[in-house]
Every structure is written in structure tokens, then in C-alpha cells.
Amino acid sequence: MKTRPFAGPFAGRLALAAAVVLAAASCSGPTDPTASGGPEKVTVWFMKDSVTDAFLARFRTGFEAEHPDIDLDIQIQEWDGIGEKVTAALASKDAPDVIEVGNTQVAQYAASGGVRDLTDKSGELKGSDWLPGLAEPGKVDGRQYGIPWYAANRVVIYHKDLFARAGVTAPPRTQAEWLAVTAKLDRGTTQGIYLPGQNWYTLSGFVWEAGGELAVQDGTAWKGALDTPQALAGMDFYRRLQALGKGPKDSDEAKPPQAEVFAKGDVAQIVAVPGGAKIVEEINPALKGKLGFFPVPGRTAEKPGAVFTGGSDLIVPEASTHPDAAYEVVKALAGEKWQTDMAKTMSYVPNHTSLAHVIQDDEGTAAMAAGAAQGRATPNSPQWAAVEATNPIKQYMTAVLTGTDPARAAATASASITRTLGS
Structure with missing residues (x-):
């Protein structure tokens, strides 16, 4: 890879x-x-x-x-x-x-x-x-x-100076702590987190952590599963976290490149692979040595949250x-x-x-x-690549973040996934 x-x-x-x-x-x-x-x-x-x-x-x-x-x-x-x-x-x-x-x-x-x-x-x-x-x-x-x-x-890459200024002495270990810490960081000109609205791989981790699935296999057939209570709980956590920053609701981490946004120095956290920190430091050498890392938090402190591998x-x-x-x-x-x-x-x-x-x-x-x-990993169906090609999950996320009823948006996305996986 x-x-x-x-x-x-x-x-x-x-x-x-x-x-x-x-x-x-x-x-x-x-x-x-x-x-x-x-x-x-x-x-x-x-x-x-x-x-x-x-x-x-x-x-x-x-x-x-x-x-x-x-x-x-x-x-x-x-x-x-x-x-x-x-x-x-x-x-x-x-x-x-x-x-x-x-x-x-x-x-x-x-x-x-x-x-x-x-x-x-x-x-x-x-x-x-x-x-x-x-x-x-x-x-x-x-x-x-x-x-x-x-x-x-993915891990969470954070700006150590901004954490220190907010009085945050240790990275959060649970989702509840993560929300509380991010809310504390989101003040004045500082964004608590930069999380684009269509970062669907990050959402996948939240869905799995809540006990949900993107799609499930029923016999030989696959069907979308974003409309289950567990999957909806994962989306709700994403919504609450995303609101603690100014990330766009209708694009992913490439538009604009989130490393460039983070390199400006006024964002406390991003979710990315660790190598993203090197890109940030190349863009803004003044941040070298000021970036830290912690695993995506889970529901409890006993283990990190689920992530896409x-x-x-x-x-x-x-x-x-x-x-x-x-x-x-x-x-x-x-x-x-x-x-x-x-x-x-x-x-x-x-x-x-x-x-x-x-x-x-x-x-x-x-x-x-x-x-x-x-x-x-994503659902183990030979047709999953076709789902990614049209990606109704991204559309679903934007819909929820802009006020559409989550259950209705999830049902629409799940139906689209089911059609594609069955094609």
C-alpha cells in the first residue's frame, strides 16, 4: 500500500x-x-x-x-x-x-x-x-x-502547544473524554479538531466501535447496514466530534488537503496516518517537534477504538x-x-x-x-469496490451533517449499498 x-x-x-x-x-x-x-x-x-x-x-x-x-x-x-x-x-x-x-x-x-x-x-x-x-x-x-x-x-495527530494552552495534560482515552477535551480546545481562533464531513473511513471506525457494520452478509447476499441503531450511534458520535471544528461538511480530507489546514497552526487535532505529520512539518517547519500522537479513543479506556486498517x-x-x-x-x-x-x-x-x-x-x-x-476492513464482498466508486456513505454523511433526519438518510444509503452489492 x-x-x-x-x-x-x-x-x-x-x-x-x-x-x-x-x-x-x-x-x-x-x-x-x-x-x-x-x-x-x-x-x-x-x-x-x-x-x-x-x-x-x-x-x-x-x-x-x-x-x-x-x-x-x-x-x-x-x-x-x-x-x-x-x-x-x-x-x-x-x-x-x-x-x-x-x-x-x-x-x-x-x-x-x-x-x-x-x-x-x-x-x-x-x-x-x-x-x-x-x-x-x-x-x-x-x-x-x-x-x-x-x-x-489512522491515529489522532495533535498540536502539543495548543493542548498545553488549554490545560490538557494527557491525551483522551475514551470517546467521552475525547469530546470533552476537544470542546475545551475549540475556543477563540483555535479549532478543536479539523474533521471533514466525508471522512468515511474514520466514520467506519466509529460505526464498528458502536457495534454496527457498513454492510452485512445474509446467506450469499449482502445488504447495507448503516440504518441499524448501532451504526446510527457511530454516525452521531462523528456528528458531535465534527461540530467542534470548522471542517467542511461536503468534502473529504483531500479537499482541501487536511495536512495544509493543520499546518497553519490553529488546529488542535486531525485524524490521519502518522506519516501525515511529516507532510505537515514539511509545509510548516515551525511545527517540528510540536506534534504528538494517540490512538483513536474507544468507548472504554481498556482498549483503543476500532479503526480501518x-x-x-x-x-x-x-x-x-x-x-x-x-x-x-x-x-x-x-x-x-x-x-x-x-x-x-x-x-x-x-x-x-x-x-x-x-x-x-x-x-x-x-x-x-x-x-x-x-x-x-471494509465488507469482504467482491462488489465493495463498486460501492466505493459511487460512495453513498459520503453522501449520507453530508446529509446528516446538514440537517437531514439521520434514520432516513441512513436508510437511503443502505438501500444504495444493497443494490450495488447485489448487482
Whole structure:
């Protein structure tokens, strides 16, 4: 996952016709080792900017030293158009052997029948210790197709000076404390929080924390669930928090870029991935050292609130000609050695909850890791990408924030989600 915006971070609906047309041209498959008698050539697709070149160089050298019978052909892919390219690869006969995909893309690709079932490897890979927000999207109908690789989720980034001026000595740990603290910060020219009205991934966390869902599966069918009492409670909390600032009610965190708003210095808090703080400091160097982090608060102080987990999984295509060697690559990338290296290099959350300690020295990443334990993903339907394309959740949020009856707006949004998931 490039630290792509969580609003629409994953590819949309993929057309089978496009897959067929692109299949022959899109894939660069491995060579047959029997032709030369040499090591197996395993082709791996990584996404641009997911990891540094230095990490990839270390991994290639270390892996090939431990597996002299395997040569890695690492190919970097662009996010733009990747959905069609992966679909084409899965439909071809010369697919790459390992592909990095967005965690919520797995169900979409698995539905094609072109992804290898790795359920029998879960025990060896310590699947019981995986982050739920990465493991759950990789599982379809009880079968594990995507192996969690890394994660990133939102935290609260706050302006330490503004907290101190308001007499706030410690970050809030519960939703009730968060509202009280934010109200105390929202005074004069200072915004208690900048929360755009259509930040629907943040809303998702509030809905899950309240016990609600965006959509639920009823047998083989999916239906929208924003109109349940629990989901409505999550939206009500969002409404109350959003009112303690001047965030727009009809746009998301990209319009305007919330980092630019926060960098002006008169906003006490934003909800973002920790890396957003680096962008803020680049815009306004005077804020360097003045920004802090804490996990999104939950209903009680015992654990942080639920959050959306974005990230990447690793899949092995059915068309891989080196499935055993491909699995060795996945096993290494998902294992403790390279997970630790990547977490420290990229400030990502490792795929195993037991590895959270490796990033505790970084305040922002530590807050993210604490929240990741309560991470969730969007509904595991192959059609969910189509929901994001039109995004009735954003429209629902704006409607509620501008005075529409929440129950009526939620019913409309849920009906739209149901139609799309059933199409």
C-alpha cells in the first residue's frame, strides 16, 4: 500500500473483457528453469513506493543467500491501472508468482478463481497472530487467499502547544473524554479538531466501535447496514466530534488537503496516518517537534477504538509455474525477520500483533500499532469496490451533517449499498 489516501485507496470493478484483452500483453512471467538447469526464476510484483529500494535490495540478497535454488525477478508496478493488470495476469498462463495487492482487493481477485488457496499454510505462518484488519480481507468463504504483509491505520495527530494552552495534560482515552477535551480546545481562533464531513473511513471506525457494520452478509447476499441503531450511534458520535471544528461538511480530507489546514497552526487535532505529520512539518517547519500522537479513543479506556486498517496482502496466482518457490517468498516476507526490518524502515505496522514491540520507540507508529489491534476492513464482498466508486456513505454523511433526519438518510444509503452489492 503506497500511503495512498484511504478515501478510495483500492481498485474498482474489473471487467472480464478487459482482463481477456490485456492478459497477453500485461504479464511478464517467470522463465522455465528446466531450459537452463539453473535456479527457479520467481517473478514478484511489488507496488511502487510500498517499500524502499534499499529494503528490496536487502531482501533480495538475504533471500537468495538462504535459497540458492531461487532467483528473484522483482518488478515494480504502478498503482494506476493495477486492477486491470492483475486481473489480466490471473487470467493468463504466464502470471507472476507473487503479487502484492491492496488488502481489500483480495476478495475481488479471488472471485476470479485465479488466486491460490493458502489456507493450509496459515498454521505455519502463525495466522492466529495476524492483524484482523489484514487477515480478514484476505479470507473469502473461510479460505485464506491473501497473506497479510503490512498495515497502516489512522491515529489522532495533535498540536502539543495548543493542548498545553488549554490545560490538557494527557491525551483522551475514551470517546467521552475525547469530546470533552476537544470542546475545551475549540475556543477563540483555535479549532478543536479539523474533521471533514466525508471522512468515511474514520466514520467506519466509529460505526464498528458502536457495534454496527457498513454492510452485512445474509446467506450469499449482502445488504447495507448503516440504518441499524448501532451504526446510527457511530454516525452521531462523528456528528458531535465534527461540530467542534470548522471542517467542511461536503468534502473529504483531500479537499482541501487536511495536512495544509493543520499546518497553519490553529488546529488542535486531525485524524490521519502518522506519516501525515511529516507532510505537515514539511509545509510548516515551525511545527517540528510540536506534534504528538494517540490512538483513536474507544468507548472504554481498556482498549483503543476500532479503526480501518489499510495495507497490502500477498497472493500467489493459480497460474504460477513455481508455486512452492512462490510460497517461500511469501513465507519470508511475512516472517519475523523481514517484518521487523520493514516495520523499522517504513514505519509500518507489522502483520503480527506480537511484533508490535519492534516499533514502540516511534511515538506515531506505536500509536498506530496500538490501534491496529482493533483494526477492521471494509465488507469482504467482491462488489465493495463498486460501492466505493459511487460512495453513498459520503453522501449520507453530508446529509446528516446538514440537517437531514439521520434514520432516513441512513436508510437511503443502505438501500444504495444493497443494490450495488447485489448487482
